[in-house]
Amino acid sequence: MDWSERSLRIAAFRDVYAVTRRAEEAEERIRDLHLSHGTGQEGHCLLLVGPPGAGKSVALRRYAARHPDVEEQLRTHRRILGIEVPPGCTLRSLARTMLAALGDVAPSRANQVEATKRVHTLLKACGVELVMMDEAHRLIHTDTDRIAYDAADYIVGLLNTNLCPIVLAGQPHIERVVTTNAQLGRRSVGEVYIGAYEWEDQDQRNEFRLVLNALEQALRLPFPFRLGSAETALRIHHFSRGLLGPAVLLIEEAFKLALDRSLGALSHPLFAEVVDRLRIGDGRRLVNPFVVEALAPAPAAGRDEAVRPRVEEESARRQRRRRQARSEGGHAD
Ligand SMILES: Nc1ncnc2c1ncn2[C@@H]1O[C@H](COP(=O)(O)OP(=O)(O)O)[C@@H](O)[C@H]1O
Ligand SMILES: [Mg+2]
Incomplete structure (x- = not known):
């Protein structure tokens, strides 16, 4: 794909407005x-x-x-x-x-x-x-x-x-x-x-998923990936803490990789790679939501909070989840 077509495809994606x-x-x-x-x-x-x-x-x-x-x-x-x-x-x-x-x-x-x-x-x-x-x-x-x-x-x-x-x-x-x-x-x-979407609130979760579906339409990739499926949306939510800005950035970067590699669809490994690229500093120690099998929802970003959660909070949350998973005999990240 030549550069001008690539730029046009990315610009079309950036232009998407999802009614919320x-x-x-x-x-x-x-x-x-x-x-x-x-x-x-x-x-x-x-x-x-x-x-x-x-x-x-x-x-x-x-x-x-x-x-x-x-x-x-x-x-x-x-x-x-x-x-x-x-x-x-x-x-x-x-x-x-x-x-x-x-x-x-x-x-x-x-x-x-x-x-x-x-x-x-x-x-x-x-x-x-x-x-x-x-x-x-x-x-x-x-x-x-x-x-x-x-x-x-x-x-x-x-x-x-x-x-x-x-x-x-x-x-x-x-x-x-x-x-x-x-x-x-x-x-x-x-x-x-206008805040972040709470995963635990059904209406908010549904709207977050609808926005992801609208974004996917604009990618015009040959094969659907179902960004708005519960499985993928939860992982995108975990990375973005329910904020549309980081969610769109994540999808855009995965889209660019897919175009550069002539891939017909997005995939979780592609997203995992992008998460690794996007994270800097302490953020690199956070769980990558695209490499773990089971993932508990992350709380939405708070009123004054930027998207990168503090590492201590994240590790405390992971410990809690591990304890909970052990007591339930299930699997957590
Ligand atoms: N309704 C929407 N539809 C599609 N993308 C959106 C929507 N709202 C926000 N975004 C995405 O989130 C990004 C951040 O939104 P922005 O309005 O700049 O946030 P804020 O001004 O609250 O910091 C935008 O660049 C856009 O990519
Ligand atoms: Mg702004």
């Missing part, structure tokens, strides 16, 4: 907030929170794609302004990022006051109906809440001036941006949580 209840719920809440624009009500904000890799940015991008810019006679009507809060964010860099997204020609020259004024003017001039700030936890730099307080004030300023609602998306500690500032707290319409 949690993303639909997030979209509904964002739509409610969006509809409050132009009603004369004061601007409100909504938090979209969850651990990294859960699907927050995908939900935001999908909402923005459904509400594209409209070319009008004298302007481009920007219905949604989506920005990513820059790392090490200051109020100045936040204002500049918004200016750049609004098409300002020289955002880097403005100081904070000028930049903020221009942001307000451009938001109005472009007819922005909703601002979506992704990675909003980057507004908090320190343990003192100081930046969070300033950032909250800045956001209240935007809400006051433009009557334009704002979605703040990021890791759960963005709640502090809202809870440390009473004015912003008053403007909050709550939060939507």
Whole structure:
């Protein structure tokens, strides 16, 4: 297979969007907030929170794609302004990022006051109906809440001036941006949580398996492998701790190997190889879910947890399982 075909196949896989209840719920809440624009009500904000890799940015991008810019006679009507809060964010860099997204020609020259004024003017001039700030936890730099307080004030300023609602998306500690500032707290319409899938919860497990089936369709390999089968889905869940980001990465890497080796299907040994490749540092000592015969479900990643579980937790869990298996006379990893 030549490189361009390979790239196209991988890009098609990356484009897959699986409809999930949690993303639909997030979209509904964002739509409610969006509809409050132009009603004369004061601007409100909504938090979209969850651990990294859960699907927050995908939900935001999908909402923005459904509400594209409209070319009008004298302007481009920007219905949604989506920005990513820059790392090490200051109020100045936040204002500049918004200016750049609004098409300002020289955002880097403005100081904070000028930049903020221009942001307000451009938001109005472009007819922005909703601002979506992704990675909003980057507004908090320190343990003192100081930046969070300033950032909250800045956001209240935007809400006051433009009557334009704002979605703040990021890791759960963005709640502090809202809870440390009473004015912003008053403007909050709550939060939507997009988390990891719990294997033990039947509805969540079923949806996780449906997502895997949807992903498999996009691979277009000659032979099916049944990613969503209980057997394989449990192993993918174990590796990803129920987060879609690591699950998709795992499948994509296995898919690449299958293409490079002209294999007609995925397989557990292929996944085992990819797990070994993807794990780094202490993670290498964790159980590889594709090489063991029997596997107990892993708990889903928690609210603030990145996907790699701590080694001690994992080995304690394995010991517990071994003890349990011995007492039941069965086999565990
Ligand atoms: N609904 C979905 N359908 C298909 N893939 C998804 C979906 N949600 C998330 N993903 C996958 O998970 C990855 C991580 O999602 P992302 O939205 O970037 O997570 P977060 O913003 O919560 O850190 C995405 O790059 C995508 O591959
Ligand atoms: Mg994200």
